[in-house]
Every structure is written in C-alpha cells, then in structure tokens.
Amino acid sequence: xxxxxxxxxxxxxxxxxxxxxxxFGLPRALFEGHRFWLRxxxxxxxxxDAATFPPPGVRLDAFGMLAFRDPPPRGRPTNVFALRxxxxxxxxxxxxxxADARRLxxxxxxAVTDAGEAGWRIxxxxxQVLGMGRVAEGALRSELPRSWLLDVDPxxxxxxx
Amino acid sequence: xxxxxxxxxxxxxxxxAFLACAARPLPRVIxxxxxRQDPARTAEEVLRLCPEATPLAWRPDAWRLPADVKPGxxxxxxxxxxxxxxxxxxxxxxxxxxxxxxxxxxxxAAPGGKTACLAVDMADRGTLVANDRSYGRLSAIRRVLDxxxxxxxxxxxxxxxxxxxxxxxxDRVLVDAPCTCEGTSRKPGRQHDLASPRYRHTIVQIxxxxxxxxxxxxxxxxxVVYSTCTYAPEENEGVLEAASTEAFHIEPVAxxxxxxxxxxxxxxxxxxxxxxxxxxxxxxxxHNDTGGFFVAVLKREG
Numbered sequence: 001x002x003x004x005x006x007x008x009x010x011x012x013x014x015x016x017x018x019x020x021x022x023x024f025g026l027p028r029a030l031f032e033g034h035r036f037w038l039r040x041x042x043x044x045x046x047x048x049d050a051a052t053f054p055p056p057g058v059r060l061d062a063f064g065m066l067a068f069r070d071p072p073p074r075g076r077p078t079n080v081f082a083l084r085x086x087x088x089x090x091x092x093x094x095x096x097x098x099a100d101a102r103r104l105x106x107x108x109x110x111a112v113t114d115a116g117e118a119g120w121r122i123x124x125x126x127x128q129v130l131g132m133g134r135v136a137e138g139a140l141r142s143e144l145p146r147s148w149l150l151d152v153d154p155x156x157x158x159x160x161x
Numbered sequence: 162x163x164x165x166x167x168x169x170x171x172x173x174x175x176x177x178a179f180l181a182c183a184a185r186p187l188p189r190v191i192x193x194x195x196x197r198q199d200p201a202r203t204a205e206e207v208l209r210l211c212p213e214a215t216p217l218a219w220r221p222d223a224w225r226l227p228a229d230v231k232p233g234x235x236x237x238x239x240x241x242x243x244x245x246x247x248x249x250x251x252x253x254x255x256x257x258x259x260x261x262x263x264x265x266x267x268x269x270a271a272p273g274g275k276t277a278c279l280a281v282d283m284a285d286r287g288t289l290v291a292n293d294r295s296y297g298r299l300s301a302i303r304r305v306l307d308x309x310x311x312x313x314x315x316x317x318x319x320x321x322x323x324x325x326x327x328x329x330x331x332d333r334v335l336v337d338a339p340c341t342c343e344g345t346s347r348k349p350g351r352q353h354d355l356a357s358p359r360y361r362h363t364i365v366q367i368x369x370x371x372x373x374x375x376x377x378x379x380x381x382x383x384x385v386v387y388s389t390c391t392y393a394p395e396e397n398e399g400v401l402e403a404a405s406t407e408a409f410h411i412e413p414v415a416x417x418x419x420x421x422x423x424x425x426x427x428x429x430x431x432x433x434x435x436x437x438x439x440x441x442x443x444x445x446x447x448h449n450d451t452g453g454f455f456v457a458v459l460k461r462e463g
Contacts, residue, residue: 033286034312049313051262052288057325061299062316065307083197083240084310105236128240148239157236159209 007054007063010036010045019072024122025090037063045071047081076120079131079145086122086129094121094133094140098158101125104142105154112140126158165343165355169392172426173445182447187347190251191232191243192223192278194309196285203242210235218419223251241308246274249344249444249454253337253388254278256414256458261286263332268321268375271298273305275337280311290331292317292324322370330380338368340389340396344453347446356393365395369403376407376461385409385459390452392443394429397455401425401441402434408462411437421448425457 010016013036017028037046048064067081086093100110104123115135123130123142132143166183170176191207191214193200200222207214207224211232214224225248232238232245246254254275259265261284270276270291280289289311291302296318306314319325321336341356341364356364368389375385389396401411416422425441427434441457 047312048315049286049288051286052313052315054315055288055290055317055325055327058292058317058319060315060317061296062303062306062314064312064314065310080307080310084312105239128236151233152236152239153234154236156210156234 005039005041005060007037007039007046007060010038016045016072020077022091023072023120024077024086024092026085026088030085030088034064036067039063042069043071044069076132076134076143077122079143079148082122082132083129086124089122092119092121093124094135095124096130098126101128101130102154102157104130104144105149105152105157107142107146107149110140110142115140128157165341166346166392168355172394172429174423175447178447179445182450183346183453185347186228186349187247187452188228188450189226189230189232189245190217190223190248191226191245192220192251194241194244194277195222195281196310197240197242203237206237206242210237217248219417220251220255223248239308241310244274244277244305244309246278247452248449249451250274250390251278252417252420252444253386253454253456254335255282255417256456257282257333257335257386258384259283259289259333264288264290264327264329266290266292266324266331266334266375266378268292268324268334268336268371268378269294269338270302270316271295273302275335276302276314277305277309277311279335280306280309280313283313285311285313287313289314290317291315292319292321294318294320322367322374324374324378326378330383331378332380333384333386334375334379336368336371336375336385336387338371338387338389338396338400340364340368340391341393342390343392344390344444344446344455347452361393361395365400365403368396368400372400372404373407376404376409376459379461381461381463383461384412385461386456387459388454388456390454392445392453392455394426397443397457398425398429398434398438398441399432401438401457401459402432405435409459410462411435411440412458412460413440414442414456414458419449420444423448425455
C-alpha cells in the first residue's frame with residue numbers, strides 16, 4: 001500500500017501549455033477549463049477540471065486524469081491524455097488507415113513511410129485517437145499499454161473501412 | 162433455486178415468475194459515453210456490432226444486448242465509447258441527478274460503474290469524490306474513469322462512516338452500500354445461500370452508519386440516494402428507519418418510461434416503517450428483467 005499522497009497545483013502551467021502547443025499543436029484554449037496538478041510522492045502530473053478540489057482529511061489516490069508520468073520535455077503525455085485531447089493535435093501526429101489501426105491493436109508491427117524525425121507521436125485511426133507512439137530509427141513503436149490489448153478484438157473496429 | 166430468495170415469496174406479487182427470472186442470466190446493458198463522442202455516432206457503431214441491441218425506453222443512449230454478446234472485446238469498449246452497467250444500477254445512479262459543477266460524493270464507489278454514470282451526468286465538470294474503504298478496489302474505479310476519459314474525480318480511500326465533511330457540504334451523496342447482494346443472483350456464479358443472521362446484523366450496522374454519515378455530509382436541502390443490490394428489508398427499509406434520527410424525508414420517484422417500480426414495504430417481520438417508505442423503490446428482477454435492487458431518494462431537511 002502506498003503512503004498518502006497530496007496534490008498541489010503545478011507550478012509552471014504556462015511552460016506546459018507552450019510545450020503542448022509546440023509539440024502537438026494542441027491549442028491552449030483546449031485546457032482553459034482544466035488545471036494541472038503535481039502529485040507529491042511520485043512527481044506525476046495530473047489534469048483535473050478547474051472546479052475539482054481535493055477533498056481534505058482523506059487519503060487521495062487519484063486526482064483527475066494522469067497526464068504525464070514524467071513532466072515534459074523528458075516525459076510524454078499518457079495514453080489517456082492522448083485519447084481525450086489527441087483529436088485536436090496538428091503536429092507530431094500519425095494518421096493510420098483502418099488496416100494499420102487493427103494491426104496496432106493486434107500488437108503487430110506497423111510500417112510507416114515518411115515517419116519523420118524521431119520522437120513522440122499521437123496515433124490516430126479513422127475517426128478515433130488510438131494512443132501514443134514513438135518514432136525511432138525510422139520505425140514506429142507502439143506506446144499503448146499492453147493491458148489494453150489483452151481483451152480487445154481488433155476485427156470489431158472500423159467496420160466500414 | 163436460490164435459498165436466499167425464498168423468504169420473499171410472501172411479499173412478491175408473482176413468486177413463480179420471480180424465482181424463474183432470478184435463475185435466468187442477466188441481459189447486458191451498455192451506454193454511450195458522451196465525453197468521447199456524440200452518442201448518435203456511438204449508436205451507429207453499437208448497432209453495427211450488435212444489430213439486436215435495443216435502446217432503453219427511459220434512456221435512449223443505452224442499449225440492452227443479448228446475454229451472450231461480449232462488448233468488453235469491442236474496440237469501441239477499449240476506447241471508452243461505451244460502458245456496461247446493469248440497468249437497475251444505471252437507474253440508481255441516474256436518480257442521484259448529478260449536475261455539471263456540483264459537488265458530489267460517491268461514498269462506496271468501487272468498482273466505479275455508478276461513479277462513471279455520475280461523471281457523465283456532470284458533463285465532467287465539478288467535483289466528484291469517488292471513495293472506497295478498500296484500497297485494492299480503487300484501481301478498478303481508476304480503470305473505468307481512465308477508459309472513459311473523466312477528469313472531474315478525486316479517488317479516495319477512506320472509511321465512509323467517518324468520511325470528513327467539507328465546508329458547505331456536498332450537493333449530492335450516493336450511498337451504494339455493501340450488502341448481501343441477493344439481487345445479483347442473475348450474474349454468473351452469484352447464487353447465494355441465505356445470509357447468516359450474524360452477517361446480516363453486521364452489515365446492517367455498517368449500512369446504517371454509512372447512511373447517517375451521508376446525511377451529515379450533504380448540505381441541508383441536498384440529496385442522498387441510498388441503494389443496495391439486495392431485496393432484504395432489514396438492509397433497506399430497516400436501515401432507512403434506523404437512520405431516522407437524522408432529519409430527512411423520502412422523495413417520490415416517478416417511474417421512468419418502460420420501467421415498473423414497486424414501493425418500499427410498509428412493514429416486515431412485525432416491524433412497521435415510516436409512512437414515506439412507500440416512496441422508496443424496490444426493483445424485483447421479474448418486473449423489468451433486471452437484477453434486484455432497492456433505491457431511496459432522500460432529501461436532507463433543516
């Protein structure tokens with residue numbers, strides 16, 4: 001069991017917003033209704049609705065959504081963060097067709113041409129953000145949690161494509 | 162046949178239908194998550210994957226699926242476009258009536274199905290505290306909230322009977338109390354023996370303490386919803402009666418379209434209950450082809 005953690009507002013939201021816009025083209029207006037918080041024991045960054053407050057006097061296990069396990073520029077956004085906001089990204093995005101999206105969910109390698117520079121990518125399929133990926137040495141590596149892929153049947157996705 | 166259900170044959174309207182239904186598998190119900198995409202788009206996806214899906218009359222963005230369909234394998238599930246929840250449980254969460262920007266407490270939240278419903282009703286704005294006493298069960302809540310993309314929640318691990326107050330109080334509190342789970346007999350592997358008197362006594366003490374605490378945590382005029390997935394009057398009407406040391410009244414619940422609701426019992430085993438107990442709701446499994454459930458909507462007075 002973990003020791004009690006507390007959450008404090010992230011000291012540099014401005015730097016984070018600048019980084020998100022520069023890296024993924026996510027407009028800062030997207031986060032106007034939210035606040036970033038730092039978790040004391042793990043140094044993780046969390047995103048919560050601006051009106052959400054941590055209840056006092058009780059052990060807090062999570063507050064809003066885990067946005068970064070490690071603050072940028074070292075860390076990348078989490079997959080849950082990507083799913084929530086990735087549709088608005090305009091940079092560092094890889095759009096996959098339905099067949100490649102199914103391959104990704106099946107845990108198979110996805111070949112991409114023009115992968116671009118090494119770095120993080122938000123992966124998208126037709127009409128659906130897929131999660132995070134990373135380009136290294138010209139190849140795409142999936143950053144999707146393995147636990148997500150345990151039960152999913154990729155054939156149930158993208159019936160019309 | 163479940164021994165645990167035999168004791169209700171005197172108070173149920175159709176004992177044969179009741180026992181027959183309690184042994185049948187439960188239909189699955191899924192609902193569209195509007196935080197991910199427009200439910201109309203999700204509806205197309207659901208009908209593509211399961212043409213037999215029928216929308217609920219009282220909640221058109223939720224569908225009943227045949228018991229053998231496994232939505233947990235869908236890509237649409239993995240990405241949080243839909244969530245599965247028993248229909249009776251969905252009703253209990255809906256009766257909380259959570260609204261955007263409010264301060265809402267789910268006192269016994271794991272595994273998080275009702276929490277998810279509350280977050281969606283709040284349009285992911287405000288403060289939704291999802292508490293559970295069991296640390297090991299918090300991860301289940303977090304998995305649900307992560308998958309659905311919720312940001313308005315604080316997941317806490319505390320004893321609900323002594324949960325700390327906040328200045329001004331919560332607008333709404335849901336007490337989905339631990340219980341003997343007799344109403345879940347239709348879920349796989351959930352045929353229950355009759356609860357021992359000693360266990361029943363213990364759980365009633367806990368339920369009463371949780372409900373009393375909830376009535377202190379909610380602001381005056383605020384709403385407390387008390388629910389269990391059991392038929393036992395000791396754990397339902399009896400608990401409401403025992404918590405009557407706090408000032409509240411039980412509000413009437415209008416039956417949603419397509420659902421048949423039975424009133425709370427006026428008496429059980431020689432014990433009579435307060436007059437507004439008739440406003441409480443008991444869902445018998447055979448009335449709506451759901452699980453068994455009890456829900457009471459309370460308004461704190463003063």
